[in-house]
Every structure is written in structure tokens, then in C-alpha cells.
Amino acid sequence: MKKMNRRNFIKGSGLVTIAGMGGLQLGFAKNLTKGSQSGSDLLVYVFLNGGMDGLHMVPPKSGANYTEYRDVLRPTLHVPNNVSLTLNGFPGFGMHPAAAELAQLFNDNKMCIVHATGLIEANRSHFEATRYLELGVAGASGASSGWLTRYFESSIYTPQNALIPSLVPNYSTTDAVLADAATLVMADPGSFGLNAGHWSWQAEMQNTLTEINTQATTPERFSAQQTLNASAIIQSIDWNNYTPGNGAVYPTSFIGDQLKAVAQLYKANVDLEVAYVPTGGWDTHNNQENVFNDLATDLSQALYAFYQDLAATHNGQFTVVVQSEFGRRAYQNSDNSTDHGYGNPMFIISDNVVPGFHGTFPGLGQNQLFEGDDVDVTVDYRDIVSEVILKRMGNPFLGHIFPGYNDYTELGVITGYNTQPNYDFDSIFRSGFEAG
């Protein structure tokens, strides 16, 4: 059988030698199911590291939830209902005033909110919960690749020779792309090249290093080769002279720089399909009001600028998903702040969202809280991500992307392709191909 080698990836990234990297099968999926669909969105996945306080970002605004929130759970920390911003048509919840641009996106029907999402099994450890989300697993597992790695393994639309299909605009990488050697991790495009040496020799140093690594005899040489290939592309783009669409203004903050880099790279036509954007600081055990205020301001302004920028030229062709590893404790702590919790809202920003709130808010009454402490989870976060993958990315292989997941439930958060979930990717390819 013809060997398909659309993509190469290093299984277990260094733990397994390249002997394990055979001919890959992904072009098969491409030919099998592409049908008449025309391509995928740009997916931007914004991860709020540290545990964003959903009850502070999207606070209750009326009814029993508000009374419980104001009087019992957060007597000195709540956002009063005459301060939280109105979300049209939904009197039960408001938006934190620092996130005015998010409220505007919501009211413009460009953003929807899903209540009470999370891992189906509670875990209050940052590092465990984050790892499970990044690996796309429900709990402890031996997964050796990230969920985005497996998304690309099974992607239908990714071009055969995509230049830079995925970007992590950050100083360090993430397990979401674990074992995907094709991901570019890059915090600052302006310095992404060997341009710090003696003027006479620095360019030739990069050429020499590139030539050495063309013989990618080890995983380390292969990753160096990928880095140098990406550097050549990055250096050909004019990063300093960029005019965002619609007069959008990115805030002067790291999340602003990150999203601007995503937009610039996307518009440079390098086949960018997924950007994973980690942004930290949300672990507000102390001084929550000030810290949260600054973070929410930066996030809100950056997301709004990104939406405006891309909407000018790529209307309807991009989707932003915003998630955190968990919500925070419903009860405030002794520092007028909050500890780790469980259920939390997710945001989806797109021209194709089904506006409003989705999912079910479980309530804040003592007997409604998870173990009497946290907002409970009523929506498996994988249902949300899967809906975006099916309808906007056209990838049906949910069982491969999320191992063990077999009960996708459509919430109706977004419109798009009528792709039906397929949980059998692994068995299809195990029987159809021999590695090597």
C-alpha cells in the first residue's frame, strides 16, 4: 500500500526514537471524507492559566443565585449587580466591568458563553487539571501526545505541505502540542533568528546550522531543523509594519502581543490553522480584585482587538475558544480572594456563534454546590471543543483527539459543517496501514 507521509511527528517526543516514526496515514483521512466542504477556520484556543474566577468574570446578577452570591459566598468580594455589565436578554448574569469589550462582543452576537463547564472528574490541582486538558484526557493516563497533536494527525483540511500549521505564541511550549514537531513555539517574532552575532558572519552561521541539521538523524536534529525552517519563514515577514484591520488597537500587554502575532502570521498565508495561546496570572488566592481587574482588562481588550482585526478580512473564518483549567471556590477566602474550584464558563468568539448562554447553571445553593464548595460541572468541556472541531474544522475523529470520549452531545453553540463524529480513527488506521 502506498505510504502516506503528509505529516511527520515524533511519538513521545524524544522518548521514542525516530524508528517509531513511520509513514503516516493522515492523507488517507483527507481523501476519505473531504467531501464538498471548503476548508477549516483558524482556531485560536486561549487558555487562562491559574484558574479564572468565573463567578467574578460572569457574576450572577439577579434572583436566588445573586442573593446567595452576594450574601453568603462573597460578602466582600462580589461584583454588585448595579456594577456588572448587562448582557442583553439574559438578566441572570452580567459581565465584570473590566471586560467591557467582551460584553460588547456578547451583545453584538459575536460571543457566546457556556455555563459550568469542566473536566468530568474534579481535580483541584493546577498541574493535573491543566495537563489533562492539554493532553485531552479525562484523568490520569499514559497519553504521550497532546490533543492538538492528535487533531492534526487526523485533520482533513491541513494542506499536505503546510508551512506553519500551528503556533504557540509563548516562551515555553505546552503539552497540548506534545509530540507535534510541526508546531512553532515563538514569543517574539522580531528576534526569531540568529541575528545577534558578528554582522559579517551571523547569517552564514544560520545557514551552516541549517545545513548540518538537514541530516536529521536524531529527534534533536529534527527539532532543530524545524526551528530553522520556521526561522527562515518568520524572517521573511515584515513584523514591524503592521496595520490591523478595522483600526483595531491591541493593548500593550503580553496577551495583546500574542494575539497580534497570531493575526500577523495568519495573514502572512503560511497555512496557520491553530494557535494555542496560554496566558497566565489567574490564580487569585490574594489581592483578587486588583489582580483580576488588570487581567480582565488586558484579556478583554486583546480579544476584542483580535476580533476586529480579523473580521475586516476573514469574516466568518475564525473561531476563538477561551477556557481555564478550573473555576474557583464559590466561597471567598481570608484574603478577600478565592481558592481552587471546579465548574467554570467558557467563551466562544466567532461570527458563527449561536448567541447567548448555553448549558445549565447548576445553582449556588448549598446543596447545589459540588461538595458544598464549588460551582458544579454540568457540561463536559469536550462537548464544546468537539462542536467547534466538527462544525468549523471539519474533523470528525473525536475519539482520536479525546481518547476514551464516545458520547458527544451537541449543545448548539456554533453553526457550520454537518460533520458527524467518528470514534474509530485508530482502528481504521491500525487495520489499513502498516507503520514504517
Place this chain on the structure above:
Amino acid sequence: MNIFKKQYIPPSERPQVIKASQTKSKRKFVSMTKHKPVNKGSVVSPNLIHHVLSKMAFGPSPEDTAYIEGLSGNTTQDKIFTYIDEQLDFTNIDDSSTDALLGAGNGFTTLNKTRQQLYQDHIRRPDNTPIDWEDHIRPSRETIAATFIRATHSKRQLFETMTDFWHNHFSVYVDGDGIPGMFVYYDREVIRANALGNFYDMLYAVTRSTSMMMYLGNATNNVTAPNENFARELLELHTLGAANYYGHMAWQDVPTDGQGRRLGYVERDVYYMARLLTGWSYDGAHWSDDDGGHAPTGEFLFREDWHYDGISRILGEYYEFDPGNPEADVVDVLQMLAAHPGTANFLATKMCRRFIADNPTPAIVNQVANVLQQNWDQSNQIALAMDVLLKSTEFLNTWGKKVKRPFEKSIAVMRQIGFNYSFNPTQSDTNTHRWVFADSGGYPFSWTSPNGYPDTKAHWLGSSSQMMTWRYIQWFCKEREENTEVPYNSILSQTTTYFTNTNDITANNLVNYWYERLCGIPPDAHSQDRLAHFMSLTHSDEGGTNGNPQGRNMPIDLNSNDWPGYNQERLFALVATICMTAEFSYR
């Protein structure tokens, strides 16, 4: 303290340390998805001294290599065992030459300050007059500069790699709120004081330290509504580890070992741990601490009125507060945790991962864990465990299962090229090092979350950390003293010492000599060809594979550094490029 949040400085406000000279690539772009690795290579292990110094030290400096060669012993392994013994007994190694670089003449004025001096000079003055930002961050800048100096120059190399290990185990983000002013104390009295000593002592010191209390918020942990932050990380990151976390399970359901000891912890244990730690604070953490004219000192302070005075149940055992001995409940729990086999296993796994392989064998982990556990109350517990680890066949025979992280790689280059710039917290050049290196994602003490820098290959093969580390190496290998133009390295003198006949200084010979010096193995034919091509260029315009280089066996005049050949710069660039190869990255 706002963890998980990195300090942000916009690119426009950063010093322009590097001329923007973007190089347009001449070649066609290559897809990141297209190329296929060729499976024909294997990782070749270097000679044993190079091997050992790359792992237990920050790289094989010419001096340390020569020192081991000169030790008595019939075999190289005998000499290395002697070296290990000496390194474990580090207080008997004279390191005065390194200490001499850390004096006031080089800008170090805070490294010996007491906890109270640091607090009152750099956090909050007794008279409440404001403290300049530069004064506030001075102790942290000195600690970082000292860390570069010690890693590069100290003869107590194992002590320095262990210090690095424990800083990551008990990770505190140096730029967190308030922390820069106290970081000298954390580095000196908490980490360095115990780096080859006793784990319980270090854990106890961490728990009482101003820096950790600021970072994870225990300073304001009050029984009225406990703050779980430190309590959770104490169990998950510092002692038992996530592998022994049973989540939302009933404590009775956690399995027990042969001695009836619970194997791990559950959410309820975090709940009690947070209460147990209430009231463990420092003087100055609360707004009322300056009542009555008192000047806060930053010293540990037990606040009994904030402390939980009931009974805590941790791992199924009960601990009761005793007003007559108010610290005893916490001390008992910390000792229980330090003596727990789960803690020993977690620590041993991390130590073996740091020094041997990402996935060390269970056999060596168990060996090291047993030594840790059986000696948990011994003052040299950690040294005993390292003795077993470093003399194991796993340590001596494993190569290439780790890659050097950005700091390790950069320091290894500095040690091998004789980098002699003396870091000085008052000099702008030291600040420039910070700017150029920080983007590698590996600047000391700058991992924002409390789990410390990752210690697996997968993390550090990401394109950002690779490129930014290469770029830093590219920059400092050509750095010269501003006024005299004297290079901050001994590449030229090392070269001319080796090549006694100047006619032997050819492109081919330079590549062969420096490659083996730096990587511990001879270059493969392809690398040799490309590097010799580079070294034989006479003009930067000759670049590319179709250049017209002079013969690779023609002598190169290293006294000349003129246009267009820039012979010295070309040699520095050659050395830097070799340090960017995959072969140099192994340890």
C-alpha cells in the same frame, strides 16, 4: 502574590541591545510538516570525564577536566569516584577564587545581609520612607548574577547543580510581589544551606521563609477562611507528589502500606493542611504589624489568634494544637511527610530525572529513595543519596537521554570557552545578558508557577527555547570588553596553546579540535564538511554552498581580525555554531 503571571515589558521599552539586521533567507521555504527524519543516526557517548562533568557539573571546563585527569587512580572511573567524593564533601573544597568575584568591588552588597536587614533595607524601612525600585530588586539581581558566576566558576560544581535542583523543587518566582527584596535570604539560608544536607530542614526553612510565604500566600492564611494555596503545593509539589494524590476520595479508602501508613492524600487532607498552617506568617505581613511604633522585621511570626486550634487529620493521623508548644503540630506533620516513603520516592524520581534520564529505571529510583527514606533525619541525607546516584551504572552509562536546558547549555558554553566576563549587578552589560537570555524561557528563578522549570526533553525541544538559547550563545561568544575590545573568552589562547605550529591552524583542524573539545566526540563527516566550509570562507559574501572558499587546509592567521575575513570573529562564530548543534545539547 500573583503566580502564573510573568512580568511584562513591552518590546519597545526594552533596550536595543542587538542591531536589527534581519537576514533574508536565500533559500526556498521548507514546510514544517513536510520533511521526514532519517533514522540512521545514534547518539555517541563522549569520554567519561566529559560525560560526568556534563551531568553532575555545568559542563567540562578545561580546568576541571585537567583536575580530574590529575587525580590519583588506576582508571578514569577511579578518578571520577574520587572527584565525586570530593564534590559531596564540598565544604572542604577551597572556593575562595569564586567568592572573590562576589564582593562589593563587583557590585555585591546584599548577599550577606540578615533577614531583618533585607526586610528593612529592601522591603519596608523602619521609618516608612519609600524604597527605590532599584533598591527593592537589588537582592534578587545580586542573587541572579551570583548564580551565573557560581555556576560558571565554582569548584563546588555538584553543590551548584544541586542548588539549581532544589530551587526548582521549591520554586519561587523571583519577580513576584515583594520577593526580590528577600530573595538573598531564600537562596542562602533556605536552599544553599541545605542543598546537600537534610530534606526536612529545607522543608521547614521553606515553610517559614518570607519568600515562600509571600509567593504562595501563607503569610495571610487565617483560620477565619483558610487560604489553601501553600498547603496544596506543599503536598503536591514539595513532599508526596501528584502521584500520591487520590483526589476527592474518602480518606479511609486510601490504601495503606505494611505499617498502616496511608499511601497518599485526598482533598480532605488539603483542607486540614491549610488549617494547620494558619497563623504561620512573618512580621510585616499584616497591616497592623506596625502598631505602637513597632518596625516590622520580616522574621517568622506565629499568629496564635489566626491559628486553627482544633484537631487536624492528615493521612488518617490526628494532630492537636498545643498552646504550650504552638509550633509542634506543624512540625510533627512536616516530619511525618519528610519521613514518608511517598516523599522519598517522589524526590528520588526527580533527582534521577535531573541527573540520569527523563524516565529513570525503577531500580535506581528505588535505590535512591531507600537511602533518602532510611536517612530522613540525618544531616547528610541528600549527600548520601547523591553518592548512590552518582556512582550508579545508570548515571555512568546513560548519555543523551537528557538535553541541556537553556541555563545549563549557556553555562556549559561559558565554562568551555573560558568566558570571563564578571557579572556585576550594577553594570548595564549584566542587564544586557538578562535581556538577551530571558527569551529562552530559562532565566534563573523566573518560572512563574510553583512547579519549577520542566525537566524533560519534550519541553526544551520547542522552537522558542532552542532559537533564543542559540541566539544568546551567538551573542556572548563574540562579546568583548567595550573599551579595550578584548574578548570575554579564551578561545584564541586555547587555540594557540593547542596548535604549537601556526601552519596547523587550518579550517579543517580548527573544526576537528573545537568540535571534539566542545562535544566530547569527533564530528560526523557531514557536520565536519559544513563547519569547515564555514571556517574557510574569506568573505561573508561567499556564503552558501556554492561559495568559493579558500582551501580548508590553508593556514589561517588568528592575529588578524580585519575586513573581510574577520578571522577571530569567524573562529568565535565557529565555536558558537558548534555549541548550537544537537550533539552539544546532550547530557
